[in-house]
Amino acid sequence: MSTTAEKLLTTWSRVVATRRETADTVTLTVESDQPFQPGQFDMLTAFGIGESPVSHSGHPRIDGVHEHTIRDVGAVTKALTALQPGGTIGVRGPYGRGWPMADLVGNNIVVIAGGIGLAPLRPVMLALESDPGSYGRAVLLAGARTPSDIPFASDLARWDASSAIDAFVTVDQADEKWEGPVGVVTRSLRPAQVDPGSIALMCGPEIMTRFAAADLLALGLSPDRIFVSLERNMECGVGLCGHCQLGSLFVCWQGPVVPWTVAADLVRVPEL
């Protein structure tokens, strides 16, 4: 077991590939043998600029590389999304609690993702896709602002065609070519015919997850079977600095994935 000091060490990793997902979002493939759980995150360093928490977005198998999907929203993420193959980034992690993968086995699963929130859920979807016999029916509801903001378009097309996954993609604002559903992502819950005994995994803007949780509860899902990945200002990653603190919860260490029984009261408090 590594010590806290060891957990805080940054190692340098080479970028082996980049893939543009949308106008402002890029997936980096970096060399790494460090095992991780779906839902965990790494702290990525852009040399000379700073550090930013980024979820793992690739398959959790150990194959020498990790994937991280980054949206350009500030100085660090701008530098990270500008990297090219052969570039170098700093990596420390993985940190936090991920999705309850063991609990998913044998269960029906509903995954609700908003925008770039699909990134931390992609490792779950890839795991489900590669071992469909171990899980029940999997439903994915993915929402995006516009059709051009939909990340992982090739994955979504593959999952939509797969018999193991029912994928529903919804946009808030359609363009002239879009022929799919328009509206909030949870409008697809009824046509998806979600089983009330399902385990739900959610990640996206907090407003979206609050409304999605309310809809899931109304469908009869149990709050302890609804899990959400919380987004806060993670800095140390090990529960020491307190930047990510949400009430009594250290999101970087006791989260980012928590059951709705924990999140419901916290996201209701405006000061938090």
Added chain:
Amino acid sequence: MRDTALASHAFLEGFEEGHLEIIEDCVAGRSVWKQGEMMLLRGGAADTCHLIVDGRVAIEIRSPGSAPRVFQTLQGGDVLGWSWMFEPRLWTFDARAVAETTAFTLDAILLRKAMEDDCEFGLRFGIRMTQAVVNRLKAARLQVLDVYNR
């Protein structure tokens, strides 16, 4: 003979037998629209109410010189059209079938009269309609908030 598909439509879930019979008496027929066909036109007389069985419907608005803008889609289990409840009883937006769409079409003039004649039915149907309006309003508010862009 009762059309079981009507009684089991998601919008009518929980309605008591007597009220379902009233609604059944208002059914003008099952309608089918091909992909691309207009179902409602803005400014037209709002004298129908559609319970969508399957397919997909785009609610859209047009302006001269530009393509129609879709702001919401409806699907099986949804209700299409509530302008028949309110003056001036004209459609506010266009509705277009973006996939082949089937619906039970209710005669809204008969339906409105039934709501006036049987106050309990009127209240129940009115509340159900209001719930649909509230759900769409909540959804529209979330869309306006542009939550994914924060």
